[in-house]
Amino acid sequence: MSNITTEKANQLFWLGRYAERVYTTCMEFFKGYDRMIDEEEVSYPDYCRRVSIPNVYVDKDDFLRNYPFDDTNPDSIISNLIRAYDNAVVLRDDIGSDTLSYIQLAIYDMRKAALGVAPLIGLQTVIDDIFAFWGCLDDRVVDYSERSIVKAARRIERIDLYLRFRMPADTIAFEVNRLQNRIVRTGLNYDQDAIPRLRNMLAQDEVPYADAIRLVESMVDV
Amino acid sequence: MDDLFKQTETVNSLLARYGVKFGIYKDGVFKEQLFPFDPIPRIITKEEFEYLEKGLKQRVDALNCFLRDVYGEKRIIKDGVIPEEFVFTSSGFLKECDGIVPPKGIYSHISGIDLVQAKDGTWYVLEDNLRVPSGASYPLIARKFTRMASPATFKHYAVEDNSDYADILRRTMDNVNTGGINVILTPGRYNAAYFEHSYLAERTGAILVTGQDLTVEDNVVYYMDYHGGKQRVGCVYRRISDDYLDPMVFVDDSVIGVPHIMSAYRAGNVALINAPGNGIADDKGIYYFVPKMIQYYLGEEPILHNAPTYLPFYEDDRRYVLENFDKLVIKDVAEAGGYGVVFGSKLDPEHRELLIDLIKREPRRFIAQEVIDFKDLDILDDEQRVFRKADLRAFVLTAEKTIVWRSGLTRFSRNPDSFIVNSSQGGGFKDTWVLSR
Numbered sequence A: 001m002s003n004i005t006t007e008k009a010n011q012l013f014w015l016g017r018y019a020e021r022v023y024t025t026c027m028e029f030f031k032g033y034d035r036m037i038d039e040e041e042v043s044y045p046d047y048c049r050r051v052s053i054p055n056v057y058v059d060k061d062d063f064l065r066n067y068p069f070d071d072t073n074p075d076s077i078i079s080n081l082i083r084a085y086d087n088a089v090v091l092r093d094d095i096g097s098d099t100l101s102y103i104q105l106a107i108y109d110m111r112k113a114a115l116g117v118a119p120l121i122g123l124q125t126v127i128d129d130i131f132a133f134w135g136c137l138d139d140r141v142v143d144y145s146e147r148s149i150v151k152a153a154r155r156i157e158r159i160d161l162y163l164r165f166r167m168p169a170d171t172i173a174f175e176v177n178r179l180q181n182r183i184v185r186t187g188l189n190y191d192q193d194a195i196p197r198l199r200n201m202l203a204q205d206e207v208p209y210a211d212a213i214r215l216v217e218s219m220v221d222v
Numbered sequence B: 001m002d003d004l005f006k007q008t009e010t011v012n013s014l015l016a017r018y019g020v021k022f023g024i025y026k027d028g029v030f031k032e033q034l035f036p037f038d039p040i041p042r043i044i045t046k047e048e049f050e051y052l053e054k055g056l057k058q059r060v061d062a063l064n065c066f067l068r069d070v071y072g073e074k075r076i077i078k079d080g081v082i083p084e085e086f087v088f089t090s091s092g093f094l095k096e097c098d099g100i101v102p103p104k105g106i107y108s109h110i111s112g113i114d115l116v117q118a119k120d121g122t123w124y125v126l127e128d129n130l131r132v133p134s135g136a137s138y139p140l141i142a143r144k145f146t147r148m149a150s151p152a153t154f155k156h157y158a159v160e161d162n163s164d165y166a167d168i169l170r171r172t173m174d175n176v177n178t179g180g181i182n183v184i185l186t187p188g189r190y191n192a193a194y195f196e197h198s199y200l201a202e203r204t205g206a207i208l209v210t211g212q213d214l215t216v217e218d219n220v221v222y223y224m225d226y227h228g229g230k231q232r233v234g235c236v237y238r239r240i241s242d243d244y245l246d247p248m249v250f251v252d253d254s255v256i257g258v259p260h261i262m263s264a265y266r267a268g269n270v271a272l273i274n275a276p277g278n279g280i281a282d283d284k285g286i287y288y289f290v291p292k293m294i295q296y297y298l299g300e301e302p303i304l305h306n307a308p309t310y311l312p313f314y315e316d317d318r319r320y321v322l323e324n325f326d327k328l329v330i331k332d333v334a335e336a337g338g339y340g341v342v343f344g345s346k347l348d349p350e351h352r353e354l355l356i357d358l359i360k361r362e363p364r365r366f367i368a369q370e371v372i373d374f375k376d377l378d379i380l381d382d383e384q385r386v387f388r389k390a391d392l393r394a395f396v397l398t399a400e401k402t403i404v405w406r407s408g409l410t411r412f413s414r415n416p417d418s419f420i421v422n423s424s425q426g427g428g429f430k431d432t433w434v435l436s437r
Helices: A006-038 A044-050 A060-069 A077-095 A097-115 A119-140 A144-164 A169-183 A194-203 A209-217 B008-017 B046-070 B084-088 B137-149 B151-156 B165-176 B194-204 B261-266 B290-298 B315-323 B349-361
Strands: B021-026 B029-034 B037-044 B110-117 B123-129 B181-185 B207-209 B214-217 B220-224 B230-238 B271-273 B328-332 B341-343 B366-370 B377-381 B384-388 B390-398 B402-404 B409-412 B428-434
Touching: A006 A044, A006 A060, A006 A077, A006 A119, A006 A144, A044 A060, A060 A077, A060 A097, A060 A119, A077 A097, A077 A119, A077 A144, A077 B194, A077 B207, A097 A119, A097 B008, A119 A144, A144 A169, A144 A209, A169 A194, A194 A209, B008 B029, B008 B037, B008 B137, B021 B194, B037 B046, B037 B137, B037 B377, B037 B409, B046 B110, B046 B123, B046 B290, B046 B390, B046 B402, B137 B151, B137 B194, B137 B409, B137 B428, B165 B181, B165 B194, B165 B230, B165 B271, B165 B390, B181 B194, B194 B207, B214 B230, B214 B261, B220 B261, B261 B271, B315 B349, B377 B409, B377 B428
Parallel strands: B037 B428, B181 B207, B181 B230, B230 B271
Antiparallel strands: B021 B029, B110 B123, B110 B390, B214 B220, B220 B230, B328 B341, B328 B366, B377 B384, B390 B402, B390 B409, B409 B428
């Protein structure tokens, strides 16, 4: 592991988690939004329950407008993006100005989308920015363990959210494999039994989602 | 150059995207603000730069001699060139630094010298900033984007490359490094100049650290990693003020400093850039004596002029200041960042009397200067060219020898009635072009 402090390891880890949270929740939001165009019954309360955020929304329209864009709501997508920025901005010397700039750009694009007549289309640009961020991170961050911390955190966040969204076990298992390859390169202290245990859980007929989420949440010591 | 002006918005949006911001506290709340960039550069001809370069090197070399002397033998005081009251009553003189000789005897490694040009073309030095001068990163990154925005402009004008700042800075750190890594010590994200700290760390390859990342053992500074490993630090480019640098020596409740770092420094085991105690040399009262320092230490006539300055401390000067109060600018030596600067003519009768009374009671606290008729620079304001007051911060770096960076930060006032160019007071910035032919 490179010579980074505990604080930097923590910031790299949470940068990866928040950036991925923005991406995956955007993608889920797209799907939910699409469903809610037609549906009589609203599904957003279930969405809130799954991602463990309070349902503070008055109705479907309130959710569709404010869940992505309301930066006064700590659980909104933009609030998570700002948290990604808060971690990224103190890592400029590690991840580079170019990589950092894509997170800043995503915030600008998110704010622009909020003002647009077609916010969903606007959010696509945010997704593009997040992908550019990951690409730039891969390309510019020379330090292997630093890069691996961000990417391992990305996988952990994705697994966590996929479990919450009750995604199929094989989809989650695929992410677990990717995590296993990555986490060993981080140099972080982590629970080495967690991945085999997670695999066992995913192999069960009835996946114990809540237990699996707890296991993922406590896997890494940062 | 019109080509470049058309890209103003694009360049500013790129600067925003790259986080070219500064932080301010307003009503106790931290806010990040963009530092508005104006695309019309200040252009300095080759000949003019050669003149400035000579004058700036001379000035900084003399200031380094002064610091070495004032924390050493104090010959300049013994010889009566500078009254001792001006040294020992200055808050910039740190008795804790008395007798310390920094690595290679260099005190001011990075000097930010503020100049203005009068309408007749004469350059005047307004201030010497030898503590933690900031601002080089802004023209550095702006140049990167303006070159992208308008390559034709740079093909047409022979502008000296300014992208070497990080290399010069790294050499400056390496030159005094006592063995170990280079780090840039920041107070943290909520410091006004955090962008600069992080950007210079990225560009120089130094590690950006906060006080809690460093520890001192047996008078050696170490950087602590995730696994508790220690790496020796040979040079700390500290971007925190003297007061907060070491709670064992200065402000004891500082949480942003490094306990015992002064002991390591005193033992010669780490270089601090710039040296603690430099505040004595950029004290506004000491500024008056810089031309005398040049004569005293270098045996040369000063190349650059000070703005005509009066010290109310001296009776003759005090009389002049009081008689000509309305045509002078009065500066409180304890203030910085454009604060504590008052134009005599702009005060209402009540405040005028209050200030005059204060000058009489505390003459050492103030200096007075003639108001220089600045050469205004044009800026773009809604696509119209308008003239505004502007200064120039030149960056002078001292390693094996003293080098003047072939660029600089030109700050301007956006308010047509103001002389105050500081970013904290709403100013903007321009790139500074030094022509190579």
